[in-house]
Amino acid sequence: MPRLNMVQAINMALKEEMQRDEDVVIIGEDVGKDGGVFRVTEGLLSLYGHERVIDTPLAESAIVGTAIGMGVCGLRPVAEIQFMGFIYPAIDQIFSHAARIRCRSRGRFSCPIVVRTPYGAGIKAPELHSESTEALFCHMPGLKVVVPSTPYNAKGLLISAIRDPDPVIFLESTRLYRLVKEEVPEGEYSVPLGKARVAQEGGGVTVIAWGSMLHRVLQAVSGLDVEVVDLMTLSPFDEVTVAASVRKTGRVIIVHEAPKTCGFGAELSATIAEDLMLHLKAPIIRVTGYDSVMPLPKLEDTYIPTVERIKKAVEEVLRY
């Protein structure tokens, strides 16, 4: 079984899905000849041609709006937005159309598109190349939001996202792209959307994370009696797995690199407070990015939750 990084695993998922289904097409900036700025779509143009690997003009709203039209007409476009910080021009198309077409047409039309975009900090890039605004998309009914944390689940989740009948925002951590390698099987398997996984079992504290923060959490709690829940899908999130872990530990920490205010941690925290208050032994703690603009690389490491901040939070909840 090949050992792949996340870029290679996503590439494999795209390649195999395009092989399986002629309706799967790729659309985005520099996705063809260049293979994408992170090389995620490398080699697909030579395999499937310009009709299926479509280099577009530099226009994010056009990429998503065109993908919506293609999706409604029965294709399965996988759109790439080069960085999450550049997705904002396409937000009108995502919110006003992709998310609502099934509803607005009373089920006559659907929008089975995937919008892939690299997110998050950690590669020392210029402004707006390090955004982690997943919560914006989680707030919008009609969208699914997926954030893989490993090469294995990236491939499986992307297969599920492509086959899903509804629009999926698929967020790929730039820092994870080449950080971790693991065995990724060739051929078909899928990791279901809407299901979390327990990345480390434990009994004292539950730490919930996703995407890039998962690895930092695992590093921080290594050797401790801490359960780590990798959410993988943020919308809809797996309330069952979260609840089971919280019932077991009674102590909750949520870690994300997005700003704290209205970050997805707020939704998790509120849900746990609503449903599981009597199981809690300590206040819920959120370890997050700050409510400031994401800084340029010199202060990037200060902004993103560190191993130390996560460890400190674990010590704090254990004091109760």
Next chain:
Amino acid sequence: MPEKIIESFNVKRLDILDEQGNADASLMPSLAGDDIKKIYEQFILLRTFDARALNLQREGRLGTYASVLGQEASQIGSARAFEKSDWIFPSFREMGVSITMGYPMDMLFQYWSGDERGIRTPDDLNIFPVCVPVGTQILHAAGAGMAIKYRKERKAAGVYFGDGGTSEGDFHEGFNMAGVFKLPVVFICQNNQWAISVPREKQTASKTLAQKAFAYGFEGIQVDGNDIFAVYRATKDALDRARNGEGPTFIECFTFRMSDHTTADDSSRYRNTEEVEDWKQKDPLLRLKRFMEKQGLWTAEFHKQTEDRAMKLVDEAVKKAESVTHPDPKDMFIYTYEKPTPRLIKEMTDL
């Protein structure tokens, strides 16, 4: 070295039927007498529908409504050129397009009364749900064009928007996509001179809207939007080109919004009555009637029969729309995703 002209464009304008009802025979599309009578019937039906919608709104039986008055030739003329299998992307003022293509009027009344069941396009039509955000549907037409091209189908996509829509970013991005990929799309702008209170000359400094297409590498043409024959011909020609793989066309229908923007608007706040009076002389129905009289196709009896029939059809549609049961609150939930999420199921159960 001297400067050179490296590119130049000519913007065409097509007029076939003048205000007195004289048609230029050399440009006249091939339409039999019965076709022309049918067009007249569609005009009367649309005017009857539109007037009834305004009345129902005043009586509180319909929500905010956007009248089509004055734009009938642009809508009926273009819609008649499409096939039912084509993909149509309307804005919110395209009742004439929908009715002409066979969308049930009772469903339109239902939609404008705030009942979403009215927007579920019948299976034999590919009319996309009404697009409320201005101009955003232009990109969907580009996407439909992309899908048609990919599947090598002999179809086209048509998209409707107004003069205001040409200022939106998605207009430019959509035109650019269509030009670059030579997509089978017909862009139809009803330049009705007013985007709520903003007049056409404040929308863009371009002399015409049609000329904007040239910057994206395809042809734009201005047609008299109150001339049903010119609109029909321009759309048919554009569709022939699209189906033959010759790419997109932009048609600017030069027309006028005779009514307020919507029933929530009062146009006397921003435009004078002389302008509206001037445009009354250019009425698209009046000139069609004059043409038909000259051709011996119009009689008072034919008109009366047409009007009576339209009234009956609209009466029936209103009755049908108003006799439906109240929407099931569960409808709010079941169309959010193909399968409701656990949280949606809980919310639905807790209702």
